[in-house]
Amino acid sequence: xxVFELFISAIFVNNIVLAQYLGNCPYLGCSRDKGVAxxxxxxxxxxxFMATLCTWLMQxxxxxxxxxxxxxxIVFILVIxxxxxxxxxxLKKAIPPLYSALGxxxxxxxxxxxxxxxxxxxxxEEYDLTTSxxxxxxxxxxxxxxxxxxxGIRERLDTCRVPKALMGTPIALIMAGLMSLAFMAFKGMTS
Numbered sequence: 001x002x003v004f005e006l007f008i009s010a011i012f013v014n015n016i017v018l019a020q021y022l023g024n025c026p027y028l029g030c031s032r033d034k035g036v037a038x039x040x041x042x043x044x045x046x047x048x049f050m051a052t053l054c055t056w057l058m059q060x061x062x063x064x065x066x067x068x069x070x071x072x073x074i075v076f077i078l079v080i081x082x083x084x085x086x087x088x089x090x091l092k093k094a095i096p097p098l099y100s101a102l103g104x105x106x107x108x109x110x111x112x113x114x115x116x117x118x119x120x121x122x123x124x125e126e127y128d129l130t131t132s133x134x135x136x137x138x139x140x141x142x143x144x145x146x147x148x149x150x151x152g153i154r155e156r157l158d159t160c161r162v163p164k165a166l167m168g169t170p171i172a173l174i175m176a177g178l179m180s181l182a183f184m185a186f187k188g189m190t191s
Contacts, residue, residue: 013183014142023112036101
């Protein structure tokens with residue numbers, strides 16, 4: 001697979017949220033406002049990129065040589081947790097309004113299965129470091145794209161007449177399902 005195909009595939013065809021269904025908690029929780037969606041997407045891009053870099057190095061130079069592969073999940077969680085703490089401290093000092101807007105969802109990046117999923121998928125596919133980082137960036141851009149699109153839809157839904165029984169989370173889940181179906185159309189690009 002060429003670099004371009006890998007990049008496009010990770011963003012559209014195999015979107016981490018809409019095709020692989022990973023990272024739904026921040027996807028639904030931070031998609032009420034475009035500004036918050038951009039902030040969360042940026043934080044996730046940084047965390048996924050750095051987590052992929054660190055976990056790839058840990059896997060290749062520590063876990064595999066010392067036959068500690070069974071510790072992969074624990075090591076990856078510790079690396080991701082450390083990176084999220086760094087992002088949280090940075091946002092608290094540098095961008096307090098975004099820190100407040102993200103609220104509980106910022107620490108939840110630690111347990112965001114999209115971050116863990118990308119790091120494990122890179123290992124499963126046995127990508128080299130450059131390809132791994134490219135895949136990480138593309139996957140996180142796909143996450144951010146889905147988040148921003150959902151934020152736009154939810155902002156538009158605030159001005160529409162929605163039946164009372166569907167307001168809030170139910171309509172958000174319906175929209176997420178419809179977006180997932182729409183992104184399935186990109187599967188034809190790989191044929």
